[in-house]
Every structure is written in structure tokens, then in C-alpha cells.
Amino acid sequence: MVRKKDKFWEHVQQLGPSRFKCNYCELDYSGSVTRVKAHLACLTGHDVQICTKVPDHVQAEASAEMNLSASKKKRTNETLESGIGSTSSLGRSIHQTTMVELAAKQDKKSLEKMIGEFFVKNNISFNVIQTESFIQMMKGACAYGQGFVIPSYSTLRTRLIPEAKVEIIEYVSNIKSTWGGTGCTIMSDSWTDLKKRSWVNVIAYSPGGAVFLKCIDCGSNSITAGYLFREISNVIEMLGPQHVVQFVSDNGANYNCCGDMLIGKWSHMYRTNCAAHGINLLLKDIHKHVRWVRKIIDDGKHVVDYMHRHTTIIALMREFTNAKEIKQPCKTS
Incomplete structure (x- = not known):
């Protein structure tokens, strides 16, 4: 028995x-x-x-x-x-202390090593460690203590992810419900990934918040004004043209022409160029045509490059700046 x-x-x-x-x-x-x-x-x-x-x-x-x-x-x-x-x-x-035992003894290096192995072995982008959600997750686990039981695969799949999906759907629904009174702005820009593939993002913004609507895989299609007009028109038709009051895009000729075509189709809409993209182009022109500005920026790039090539110098910089990082210039679409 x-x-x-x-x-x-x-x-x-x-x-x-x-x-x-x-x-x-x-x-x-x-x-x-x-x-x-x-x-x-x-x-x-x-x-x-x-x-x-x-x-x-x-x-x-x-x-x-x-x-x-x-x-x-x-x-x-x-x-x-x-x-x-x-x-x-x-x-x-013959017992050998494990990494978990070292971490329990507040051995900082062992815990950092485990975090590094997690990113490497799971092929996770290093940028994730800077995200607010990852930081809050680590702080929450540390605050909870050793009694915390990691959710199982089944719990993650059958409860946690569905619950998060319900929350997101509710968030989007609440924002969309405000569009009848305030309307929304359609924002769009294009970008190219590391494999040279072109994408177009479409986002709706209103006083209630922002909603990511669609990421268009352009494939072999050229991002012409006609192509943008067809894709963004489909999104506006899906939302309801009466809810869209403005179209914001970068200052490219294809987007400018697309904006004009949208206004021609829906006369109540406004077209606005992206201020951030305009400032970016302005600064680029200043760098190109003003010699002393170009020299200062180029010297700054050399300093940044030199510091990041020498670990000792970058470590000293972080020590005396409270672990602050130097922002390195990068290309944007």
C-alpha cells in the first residue's frame, strides 16, 4: 500500500x-x-x-x-x-564550490560571470542589459531573495505570456478608445537592418499614448512614394480615416510626396516633417560647410576612438565620472 x-x-x-x-x-x-x-x-x-x-x-x-x-x-x-x-x-x-554558492556569498564576480554566460549561451543582444525591463527583473529577483522559485516553461507559456498579451491588448484598446475625441497622428520612417533589408515602421500617436501599428517588410520593393502611399493608406483605412488628423515623416522626397498624396486623398489631414530629422540634416550641413565645426567634431571622434582602444584609459574615465559612458557616433537611416 x-x-x-x-x-x-x-x-x-x-x-x-x-x-x-x-x-x-x-x-x-x-x-x-x-x-x-x-x-x-x-x-x-x-x-x-x-x-x-x-x-x-x-x-x-x-x-x-x-x-x-x-x-x-x-x-x-x-x-x-x-x-x-x-x-x-x-x-x-573533493567538493568544488559552484557558481550559485559563490553568488549566495555575495561574490560579485561570480554573479557577473553568470550574467555574461546567460547572454552568450542564449545568443542575446548585449543591448538588452541596458533595458529597463531587464534591470527591474534583476532588482526584483535580488529583493525577493533565495526563496524565489523560477517560473517553469509551462507557467511561462500557459499563464505569464497570455496574461501579458491581455494587458497589452487592454492598453491598446484604451488608447484607441480616445481617438474618437482627440484623433491620432500617423508617424512613419524607414530603416535598414544588418542584412541590408528595408523596413517601414508605422506608429500611431495621441495624447493617450503611442501604439506600434505595423512593420512593413519591403522585400524587393523600392521605397518609392507610390509604394509608401499604398501601404500607409491601407493602415489608415484599417484605423478609420476620421481618426487620423496628421501624418509625420522624415524629410525624404519619397515621404514628402507620399504625404502630399495622402492629403489629396483625405483633405482633413495635415502633413508635418519630422523635427528631429530636420535638425539632423541641419547639423550635417553645418559639419559639411563650416570648417572649424568640422575640425572640432573630427577631433572629438579621434579622442573617443583613442579612449575606447585603450582599456586602462577608459577604466580611469569611468572611475572619475561615476561609471558614465561616452556616446559613440553611429550611422542612422
Whole structure:
């Protein structure tokens, strides 16, 4: 008969001397209470499938129980190894401290190494480490402490992502509901990725907030005025022309012509050139035609380039500027 001493037997139904059925996902399997805990904790490698419907609090309890059992087993093994080592000529334990143990002792370098390995092994862009969401995630995990249980793949797929999707849909719906009173501005620009592919972004902005509407893959099409007019007209028709009061774009000839064509189709709309792009072109002309400005900017580029080529100098700069970085010039479309 199955022993009932462990509280986790309450989460399964007994079908036989050593066979059970999960109360949540109704999976039929056999084994000891360890398999029950592994199943509920969604841990792989215990010859049992993970539970896809286990409540979060049950999963957290099972995970904590499995971690406690693993820690007890590990301490027992270390004690045995220490005893064996004391009777040998080596006189030391064969246990090697792990990266997680070092991080728990507030070893900053070990934690930084784990973060670096996470980015490299998962092929994640290094720019992600500067995003507010990543920073808040790390701060939240550190503030929660060692008791935090990482969500399982099933929890991420079946609960967290769908909940985030619902929040985004609600956010967009709330903004769109304000367009009847305020209208919205359509903003568009084009850009080229590292593989030389052309894209066109279309964004709607209003006092309620901004909504990313579409990213158009231009493929083999040239970004002509006619092509932009067709694509952006489709977006405006989808939103409802009565909600669009303005079209903002860069100062390129194709966008200027596209804006004129849109106003010709919907006379209530306004066309406005992007102020940031205009300032960018103005500064570019100043750099091109004013010699002393060009010399100062070029000298500044040489200084930045020199500092970033010498790790010692850049380290000193960060030390005396409270870890501030020098913004390097880059190309924009």
C-alpha cells in the first residue's frame, strides 16, 4: 500500500499498490513520492512528465521540497567525502564550490560571470542589459531573495505570456478608445537592418499614448512614394480615416510626396516633417560647410576612438565620472 505520511500524496489518486493519477493533469504514472514531487515541481530528469496544470503555490512547495531534499543529500555526500578524505593522504574534500554558492556569498564576480554566460549561451543582444525591463527583473529577483522559485516553461507559456498579451491588448484598446475625441497622428520612417533589408515602421500617436501599428517588410520593393502611399493608406483605412488628423515623416522626397498624396486623398489631414530629422540634416550641413565645426567634431571622434582602444584609459574615465559612458557616433537611416 502507498504510504500517506508525506503531504504530497494528497495531490494524487491511488490506482494500485504503486500507481497514481495526478489530481490536476490526470497523468497516470508509478513510482515513489519523489516522482510525485518532481511531477508537481515540473522538474525534468526524474522519469516522469511534468504537470502542465499544477497551481503555482503547489509547484512552489514541491520545488522547495525537492531543493531541500537535494541539499540534504548533498550535505550527506560532502560529509562522507570529508570523512574519506580525512583518512586518506590527501586530507581534503573533493567538493568544488559552484557558481550559485559563490553568488549566495555575495561574490560579485561570480554573479557577473553568470550574467555574461546567460547572454552568450542564449545568443542575446548585449543591448538588452541596458533595458529597463531587464534591470527591474534583476532588482526584483535580488529583493525577493533565495526563496524565489523560477517560473517553469509551462507557467511561462500557459499563464505569464497570455496574461501579458491581455494587458497589452487592454492598453491598446484604451488608447484607441480616445481617438474618437482627440484623433491620432500617423508617424512613419524607414530603416535598414544588418542584412541590408528595408523596413517601414508605422506608429500611431495621441495624447493617450503611442501604439506600434505595423512593420512593413519591403522585400524587393523600392521605397518609392507610390509604394509608401499604398501601404500607409491601407493602415489608415484599417484605423478609420476620421481618426487620423496628421501624418509625420522624415524629410525624404519619397515621404514628402507620399504625404502630399495622402492629403489629396483625405483633405482633413495635415502633413508635418519630422523635427528631429530636420535638425539632423541641419547639423550635417553645418559639419559639411563650416570648417572649424568640422575640425572640432573630427577631433572629438579621434579622442573617443583613442579612449575606447585603450582599456586602462577608459577604466580611469569611468572611475572619475561615476561609471558614465561616452556616446559613440553611429550611422542612422
